[in-house]
Amino acid sequence: MSRLPFYLLTGILLVAGIALSIHRHIQFEVPWTPGEQRQVWEIEAQVNFSAQGDPVLVDMALPSHQQGYRILTENTASSGYGLSFLEDQRGRRAQWSTREAAGAQQLYYSAQLLVVPDGRPREIQPPPLPDNIHWESPFASAANQVIEHAHQRSADPFTFTRELVRDFTGDRQGENARLLLTQFDRTPLLVRLLNEAGVHAREVSGLLLEDGRRRQNLTSWLQVFGEDGKWVLFNPRTGEQGRPDNLLLWEDRGQAVLEVQGGINSNISFSMIQHNQPAAAAVRNQLADNTLLNFSIHSLPLEEQALFQTILLIPIGALVVVFLRVLVGIKTSGTFMPVLIALAFIQTTLLTGLVGFLLVVAVGLVIRSYLSHLNLLLVARVSAVIITVIGIISVFSVLSYRFGLNAGLTITFFPMIILSWTIERMSILWEEEGPKEVLIQGGGSLLTAVLAYLAMNNPWVRHITFNFLGVQMILMSLILLLGNYTGYRLLELRRFKPVTED
Template sequence: MHSKKPFYILVALLFIAGIAASVYRGIEHNVPFLPGEQVQSWAVDAKVSFQGTGEPAEVTFSLPKDPAFEILAENATSPGYGLSATEDDTGRQVTWSTREAIGQQDLYYKVTLVPTGKNEIPADKEPDAPQAYNWPATEKAAAEQVMSEIWSRSATNLSFAQQLNKSFNATERSQNLELLLTSNSRAELFIHMLNSKGIPAKKVSGLFLEDQRRRQQLTNYVEVYHQGQWIIFNPNDGTQGRPDNLLIWDRTAKSTLDVVGGVNSQVNFSMLQDTRSALATSIDMLKNKNALDFSLYQLPLEEQSLFKGILLIPIGVLMVVFLRVIIGIKTSGTFMPVLIALAFIQTTLLTGLVGFLLIVAFGLMIRSYLSDLNLLLISRISAVIIVVIGIIGLFTLLSYKFGLSEGLTITFFPMIILAWTIERMSILWEEEGAKEVMVQGGGSLFVATLAYLAMSATWVQHWVFNFLGIHLVILATVLLMGQYTGYKLLELRRFRPLAGE
C-alpha cells in the first residue's frame, strides 16, 4: 500500500504557496484584498516665479523624495525651456534652462502622490560624523555653556536633541540661549549644537498638505540621526516626529530653489485631495516600477476580459466537486453545470434558467422524433446541434419582436453542450425513466445556480484575477476532496430508520 505522506506534503505546499503568494501581492504590491477599496491621493502643484534679466537663465528645483508618499505621476510645464532631471543619493532635482529670460517667468511642476503609510525615514547608510561648528568668538562661550548644561541632563544623542528642542521652546530661556537666538534661526542653532556634539543632523523642507490650499510655503524641519533612523524635529514649536499629512519635499540640506539669470525668485504650492480606486493606484505603481512583466494587466484589454472569465472556471469546478463528492448531488454531465453557470453570468440567473428550460424542453421533443428515425449517433447528434441553433435563433427573434431585451442574451449558451445534454437526457429517459431525468436535470440546474452565485460574487472575481495564488489553494482543496471515499451526505438518509430504532 502506497504511503499518502507525499500527497499530503504536496497539498500542504500548494496551500502555503498559494496563501503566501496572495499575501505577498497584497502587502508588497499594495493590491487591495477587497474590491471597491479607495485610497486618498494628493495633487500638488508647484509654481516657480522669477524676474528674468535678459540673460541666459537656469533654474534648479528640488523634487520630493519621501518614503511616506508614492509618486504616481509627475510632469513639468516649461514652454520655451529645456528640461532635465537628475537623481542621486541625496535627492531629486529638475533643471529648466533657456538662452534668454526677460520679464516675469512662471514654471510649473505637478505631482500626484499616494500615502504609503511608511512614516519612518530609514537611513540608507550611517552618515559620516559631522564637523563641529566653528562658533563666532562672541557666541562660543554662551554656546558651550548651553550645550554643557543640556548634555548633563541627557543620556543618548536622541535625548540630547529632545532636551535641546525643549529648551528652545521653554517659557523662560536662559540669557545665553536668548543671546544665541538673536543671531541664529532656531533650526540653524539646533543643527549647529547637534553637530558640535558629533550628532548628525540636517535641515529639511516640508510641505503640510491641506485640501484646497493655495500659495503655501515650505516649512523648515530638522532631521536627527538615531539608530538607523532620521527623527524629525521642529525647533519652532518644540514638537518631535512627523506631523499628519507632512510631505518631506527636500532632504538635500541645500537650497530648494536656485535661479541663475533671474531675480526675485519664489515658489508657491497648491494642493488638492482626491479619492481614487486602490486597485487602479496599485496598477499605476506597478507600471512606474516596471513590475507588470508577469501580470495579467500587461495584456490587451480584450485578453484581460477573456481571462477574467476563464479564471472563474476553477471556482465553478470547486463547487461541482464539493456538491458531487461531499454532498452527493447528481448532475447530467460532470462539468456541464460550470459551463451553464458561465452562461448565466452573461444572461443573468432568471433569464438563463428560463432559456435553459425552454431550449432543453423543445430539444427533447425534437429528439424523441429523431429517435424514431433510427439514425446513427453522429448524425443524430449533428441534427440535435442544428436544431438547438434553430431554437436559439427562434427564441432570440421572438424576444426581439416582443421587446424582451433579456432574451437576446440567450445566444451565450454553449450550443454543443446543450446538444449533448439533450442527447444524454433523452437516453436517460429511455433507460431510467422521467424521474431520473428530473433528478439529474434538477441537480444540474441547482449546481449551476450555486456555481453562478459563487462565480458572480464581486469579491470572488476580484480575488481570482488579482491574486493568482488562490488557484493553488483551490487545486489543493480539490485534491483533498478527491481523497474522500466516505458516505455522501445525501446517502445518510438511508440510515434514518436505524437512527429511529
C-alpha cells in the same frame, strides 16, 4: 500505498497559496475586501520666476516614497521646456531646461500620494560631520556656552537636540542664544550647533498637508540621527520631537529645494486637496510592478485583464461542482457543464439565463426526438443539433428584440456546443433511462449551475480571485482533498434509512 506524498503536496499548495496572498496584502497593500477606500492627496507645486532672456535651468527637489505616503502618479506642465527626472545622492529631482526664456515663467508639478498608515521609515544614511566649523568672535564663545549648557541636561543626541532648541525658545532664551540669532537663521544655526557637538543633523523641508489649502510654503525641520542610525524629526521652533501625521517630507537630503539658473525672484508654492478612492484603484500602479514575487494580472493590458477576471472564477465553480458531486451526490448532465452554464448566467443575469436555458433545451429536445427517427450517424446528428441550437438562439434573440425584451439578447452568451451536447445526452438518457432520470440529471445540473453562479458572482469572490493568485493554489489543494474522499454521499444515506428503522 503511502498517502504521505499526497498530503505533503496538498499541504505545500495550501501553505504556498496562503503565504502568497498574505505577502501580496502586506507588501503591495492589496485590500481583502472590494469596497475598501483609501485616502489620497493631490498636491500641485507651482514654480514662479522671472527669466532674463538667457538659457534657463530649473532644478527642483521631488518627494519620494516615505513613511506614511507612497507616490501613485506624477505629472508636469512646462510648455517650451525640456524635462528630466533624476535620482542621485541628492535624492529625486526634476530638471526643466530651455535655450531661451524671458519674462514671467510658471512651471507646474503635480503628484498623487496614497496615505499608508502602517508604512515603515525609509533607511537614510546620516550626513557626514563638517571637517571644520568656524565661528567669528564673539559668536564662538556664545556657541560653546549654549552647547555646554544643553549637554549637561541631556543623555543622548535626541535629548540634547530637544534641550538645545528649548534654549532658543520662549523664556529660556538667554543672552547667548539671542546673540547667535542676530547673525544666523534659526534652523541653520541649530544644525551648525549640533554638528559642532558631534551630532549628525541637517535641515530638511516638509509640507504640512491640510485639505483645500492653497499657496502654502514648505517648513524647515531638524533631522537628527542617533548612534544606532535611527533618525528623528524635531520642530526647530518648539522643540517638539516626532513627525506629525500630516507632514510630507518634500526634501530629506539637506539640499536646496529649488535652484534656478538664468532667472531671478524664484519661489515655489503648493496647493493640495484630499479625497478618497477605492483601494484597488489606488494601488493599481503598484500591482503592475514587474517583480519576482508580484504575480499580478494587473501587469497585463486591460483587455487581457478583463478576460482573466472571468477565467479565474472557473476554479470556484469547479470547487462547487466537486463538492456537490463528491460529498452531496448530486447528478449532473456532464461533469463541468454546470460551470460553463454558470459563466453564461454571469453575462445574462440569473433569471434571464434560466429562462433561456430551459427554452433552448426544451425546443432542442423536441427537434432532437425527430432526428432520432432518421437513424443518422453520431457526428452528423450532433452537427445537426448544433445548427438547430444556433437557429433556436437566433429566433429567440430576434423575437426578444421585436417585443422590446433587450435582456433576451444576452442569450447568445450560452456556449452553443455545450448546449448541443447537453441536448444530445438528455435525448439518449430519455430513450435509455426514461424521463425521470432526465429530470434528475437536468435538475441537478441547473441546481449546480445556480449555486456555482452565486459563488462565482459574489463581489468578494471576484475581488479575491482576481487580486490574489495564491487563492488558485488554495482551491487546488481543497479540490485534491475532496478528490481523496471515498465515503458515503449525503444523498446516499437515505438508502440506509430502513436499516436504522429496523
